[in-house]
Amino acid sequence: xxxxxxxxxxxxxxxxxxxxxxxxxxxxxxxxxxxxxxxxxxxxxxxxxxxxxxxxxxxxxxxxxxxxxxxxxxxxxxxxxxxxxxxxxxxxxxxxxxxxxxxxxxxxxxxxxxxxxxxxxxxxxxxxxxxxxxxxxxxxxxxxxxxxxxxxxxxxxxxxxxxxxxxxxxxxxxxxxxxxxxxxxxxxxxxxxxxxxxxxxxxxxxxxxxxxxxxxxxxxxxxxxxxxxxxxxxxxxxxxxxxxxxxxxxxxxxxxx
Amino acid sequence: xxxxxxxxxxxxxxxxxxxxxxxxxxxxxxxxxxxxxxxxxxxxxxxxxxxxxxxxxxxxxxxxxxxxxxxxxxxxxxxxxxxxxxxxxxxxxxxxxxxxxxxxxxxxxxxxxxxxxxxxxxxxxxxxxxxxxxxxxxxxxxxxxxxxxxxxxxxxxxxxxxxxxxxxxxxxxxxxxxxxxxxxxxxxxxxxxxxxxxxxxxxxxxxxxxxxxxxxxxxxxxxxxxxxxxxxxxxxxxxxxxxxxxxxxxxxxxxxxxxxxxxxxxxxxxxxxxxxxxxxxxxxxxxxxxxxxxxxxxxxxxxxxxxxxxxxxxxxxxxxxxxxxxxxxxxxxxxxxxxxxxxxx
Numbered sequence: 001x002x003x004x005x006x007x008x009x010x011x012x013x014x015x016x017x018x019x020x021x022x023x024x025x026x027x028x029x030x031x032x033x034x035x036x037x038x039x040x041x042x043x044x045x046x047x048x049x050x051x052x053x054x055x056x057x058x059x060x061x062x063x064x065x066x067x068x069x070x071x072x073x074x075x076x077x078x079x080x081x082x083x084x085x086x087x088x089x090x091x092x093x094x095x096x097x098x099x100x101x102x103x104x105x106x107x108x109x110x111x112x113x114x115x116x117x118x119x120x121x122x123x124x125x126x127x128x129x130x131x132x133x134x135x136x137x138x139x140x141x142x143x144x145x146x147x148x149x150x151x152x153x154x155x156x157x158x159x160x161x162x163x164x165x166x167x168x169x170x171x172x173x174x175x176x177x178x179x180x181x182x183x184x185x186x187x188x189x190x191x192x193x194x195x196x197x198x199x200x201x202x203x204x205x206x207x208x209x210x211x212x213x214x215x216x217x218x219x220x221x222x223x224x225x226x227x228x229x230x231x232x233x234x235x236x237x238x239x240x241x242x243x244x245x246x247x248x249x250x251x252x253x254x255x256x257x
Numbered sequence: 258x259x260x261x262x263x264x265x266x267x268x269x270x271x272x273x274x275x276x277x278x279x280x281x282x283x284x285x286x287x288x289x290x291x292x293x294x295x296x297x298x299x300x301x302x303x304x305x306x307x308x309x310x311x312x313x314x315x316x317x318x319x320x321x322x323x324x325x326x327x328x329x330x331x332x333x334x335x336x337x338x339x340x341x342x343x344x345x346x347x348x349x350x351x352x353x354x355x356x357x358x359x360x361x362x363x364x365x366x367x368x369x370x371x372x373x374x375x376x377x378x379x380x381x382x383x384x385x386x387x388x389x390x391x392x393x394x395x396x397x398x399x400x401x402x403x404x405x406x407x408x409x410x411x412x413x414x415x416x417x418x419x420x421x422x423x424x425x426x427x428x429x430x431x432x433x434x435x436x437x438x439x440x441x442x443x444x445x446x447x448x449x450x451x452x453x454x455x456x457x458x459x460x461x462x463x464x465x466x467x468x469x470x471x472x473x474x475x476x477x478x479x480x481x482x483x484x485x486x487x488x489x490x491x492x493x494x495x496x497x498x499x500x501x502x503x504x505x506x507x508x509x510x511x512x513x514x515x516x517x518x519x520x521x522x523x524x525x526x527x528x529x530x531x532x533x534x535x536x537x538x539x540x541x542x543x544x545x546x547x548x549x550x551x552x553x554x555x556x557x558x559x560x561x562x563x564x565x566x567x568x569x570x571x572x573x574x575x576x577x578x579x580x581x582x583x584x585x586x587x588x589x590x591x592x593x594x595x596x597x598x599x600x601x602x
Contacts, residue, residue, distance in 0.1 A: 164599035174594040182587035186579060189382045195569040199468035201448070201509025206408075209447035210513060216441040217419070223437075226430040 006070075007245035010078050013068060028058070028085075033065035033100045035138035047146045055153040057114055058085050058093030061142050065100040072099040072106035072254050077244035086110055091248065094118065096145050098133065105133055105141075106254035115241060115251030117152065122253040124158055133257040262346040263321045264484045266291075267299060272322065272343040274485030277363035277544075277563070282484070296481050320345060332456065335401070335480075335488035344484040355490045357478040359406065359541035361470055363399060363486065364564045370546040371397055374561060377568045383579050384572040388550055388557075396549070399563060400487035401542035402459055405498040406450040408539075413510035413531035414443040419521035440524065442514040448506055450475075452543070453498040455491030460558070461501070466569040467562045470543055474564065478542070488542060495538045507531040 025031055026041050028048040036044075048059045062079055076097040080086070086093040092111030099106065107122055109115045118125075125148055132141035148158050159167070168174055243249050264273035264282065271286030273296075282291040291299070318327045323341040334350035337343065351357070365373070371394050378389050387393060421436045450472055454464035476482070510531040518524055544563025549556055552573045559570030 161599055165595060168595040168598045174591045174598065177594045178587040178591035181590040182583045185586045186583045189582070190574060190579065193381050193383060193572050193574060195463070195466050195571065197466050197468075198567070199465070201506075201513055203469040204448045204451045204509070205513075206447040206449045210444060211446070212442065212444040212517060214414070214441055214443035215517070216439075218439040218441075220418075220437045220439050222434060224432060224434045226432045229426070229429055229431055 003245065007078075010070065010074065010245065011082055028052075028060050029142070030060070030062045033063040033098065035063050035098065035100070036142065037139055040139045040142070044142055044146060047143075047150070051146065051150055051153060052087060055150075056087045056092065057111065057153065058087050059146055059149050060085050060093060060095040061098075061145065062095060063098040063100065063138070067099055067101040072097055072102050072104040073108070073242075073252070074245070075099065076106045076108035076252070077248075077250045078246065080108055080110060080250070081244055081246035081248050094149060094252075096129075096142075097254075098138065098141070102256070104254050104256050105129060107252045109251040110248060112249075115249065117156070119241075119251045119253075121152060121158060122251075126253065126255045128158065130255055130257045261318050261321065262300075262348050262480060263343055264296075264300065264346075264481070265322075272484075274344060275363065275482050276485075277366050278369075280362065282481070293479075293481070297479075300481060318345070318347060332458075332489045332492050333487070334490045335483040335486060337487075344486070346480050346483050346488075348480070350490045351480060356540075357403075357542050358539040359475050360401065360478045360482050361472075361475050361541070361543050361564050362482045363544040364474070365544075365546070365561070365566055367397060367399055367546070370399070370561045370563070370566070371395070373566050374546075374548065374559065374568060378559075378572060381572040382582065383574045385552055385575040385578075387552065388572065393550055394548070397546050397561070398487060398548070399485075399544070399546050400489065401483060402464070402545055403455040403489055403491035404452045404464075404541050404543045405455050405491070405495050405502070406452055406539045406541050407499065407502045407506075408449045408535075408537040409447070409451070409502075409506060409533045410535045411446050411448060411506050411510045411531055411533050412444075413446075413507070413514055413529075414441070415511060415514045415526060415529045416441045417518075417524055417526035417528070419518065419524040421520070422522040438521070440518055440521075442517055444510075444514055444517075446510060446513060448509065450539070451502050451505060452541075453501045453505075455493045455495075455498055455540070456489055457492050458489070463558070463560050463569050467545060467560050467567060470562065470564055475541070483542075486544070491540065495540070499536065499538070503533055506533055 026045040029036070029041050029044045031041075044061065052058050060080060062076070064075065067075060076095050079097070080093065080095045085091065085095065088111070090111035092114045094110070094114060095108045097106040097108070105126065107118070107125065109118045128148060129141050129145055132138070132144060151158055151160055241249055241251050265271065266273055266284035266287060266289055268289045269284060269287040271284045273282045273284055273291065276283040276290070279290070281293070282296055283289070318329060319325070320327055320338040320341060320343060322343040323338060325338055325340040327336070327338055327345065329336060329347060333347065335344070335346045338345055374397065375389070375394055378384055417440050419438045419440045421438070422433065424431060424433045426432070452468060452470070454461060511529050515526070546561040546563055548559045550559070551557070555573070557570065557573055559568065561568050
């Protein structure tokens with residue numbers, strides 16, 4: 001009963017949001033919190049259009065500054081469902097909500113393959129986006145979000161190969177690996193310069209002269225100990241597949257900024 | 258009777274050398290070949306005239322081929338004339354207690370030893386480039402080294418504690434059972450011809466590493482084998498060498514007994530002893546090639562077993578090459594990590 005009521009309540013809010021369409025908002029970029037600069041809408045919209053056309057999934061960006069007591073997850077899921085976003089029978093797409101009231105960024109995915117594809121990437125994506133938001137760079141965060149979506153759709157990874165090479169070059173890991181491998185290789189060759197003794201007692205043993213005159217293995221005592229096996233406490237992070245009020249399943253996750 | 262012995266070709270009078278490749282004697286000038294029977298006939302067997310007499314040791318000798326006077330170091334038993342290069346054997350130095358019972362003749366020629374060494378040092382990546390040059394490798398010298406060979410009966414006993422550990426799961430618990438055993442082993446073993454080098458000049462560690470020699474090819478001693486090579490007589494007596502041998506034999510016995518202990522997850526030895534008896538001693542000359550190289554004012558000695566070809570020695574490490582190698586490997590590893598990591602990251 002309570003669920004049904006809050007559902008209706010939410011639908012009303014969203015329809016009201018629709019009525020109060022702010023000038024500048026485009027189909028896929030709804031900036032109710034007025035975070036974005038004017039000239040960015042067209043750029044974001046054309047990017048969203050190309051992703052929709054080429055990859056068959058619809059990216060949406062939504063910003064709000066009043067959550068009216070609802071969680072970011074509910075707002076994101078419901079906004080997507082009740083505004084008819086999505087491609088195909090499963091309504092494939094992804095929505096990023098910047099909730100200035102809860103100071104949360106939430107990513108909502110729709111369509112089973114989209115949900116499955118993005119679920120393992122949600123945390124890395126949020127890690128990428130959140131710094132922009134913490135620094136107040138909302139336009140950049142949206143541009144980066146669409147870049148990430150395009151990369152994921154095209155290659156399955158968040159960043160391009162070139163970006164990852166740059167990351168690697170500035171990371172300390174290759175230096176450590178290079179140092180360790182260099183040391184091991186040099187060490188092996190250095191040690192192989194040394195000569196070794198190869199003659200053993202067997203070389204001088206006369207025929208079958210070896211005779212064991214005494215061989216004893218006396219059992220002395222036995223000792224048994226036991227330890228309890230610790231139980232696995234499965235704690236899964238927030239997010240994961242859930243069903244919104246409209247009946248559609250969504251995936252996704254969020255983080256505060 | 259001459260104090261020295263030189264082997265001359267009966268066809269042309271040139272010097273004869275022992276030829277390891279064919280186990281015969283070959284003339285330097287006319288390349289005539291003689292086998293052991295022929296040499297024995299011409300020059301007599303090992304135990305010939307006056308070998309058992311003790312003469313006063315001489316400091317200098319006259320070369321029979323060119324008349325030059327050679328001064329020989331106290332331990333040198335066979336050498337070459339400095340001037341005419343004729344091989345010379347100083348019979349004096351094989352008399353009495355210095356008469357060897359055995360010898361293992363050279364199997365590898367000087368040329369072959371140079372080839373083997375060249376390959377070996379070539380593989381030592383960090384060795385300085387000078388060591389790999391032909392004129393350095395040319396300095397290889399073949400010599401017979403004095404060794405004491407010991408036969409003995411050894412008796413050893415060892416005991417210790419062994420554990421067998423097994424684990425299993427039942428319910429919510431993991432069980433570990435440890436069974437402890439007291440282990441005893443005792444045994445007898447006979448060793449033959451354990452070698453200990455009898456020369457102060459030759460480093461004991463290298464001489465141990467150059468083993469083993471193949472005793473299937475050991476011969477009764479004959480001076481004939483020495484012509485064309487250097488030879489040294491011993492200057493460390495058998496009593497001292499026996500002490501070294503004892504330690505080795507005892508280690509051999511311990512290891513042999515230890516190898517019969519099996520089936521334990523862990524084993525700790527608590528007592529170990531061995532003793533030897535019925536020790537027989539023989540004096541033998543063993544073939545080896547020696548090469549001395551200098552690098553940064555230090556002498557580096559290399560030995561090649563003249564029968565088996567095993568090469569021992571510590572090649573010096575040229576640090577520049579080491580650093581360059583390290584840098585190259587590290588650079589390649591860095592590139593692969595960056596490109597590969599980005600591929601899979």
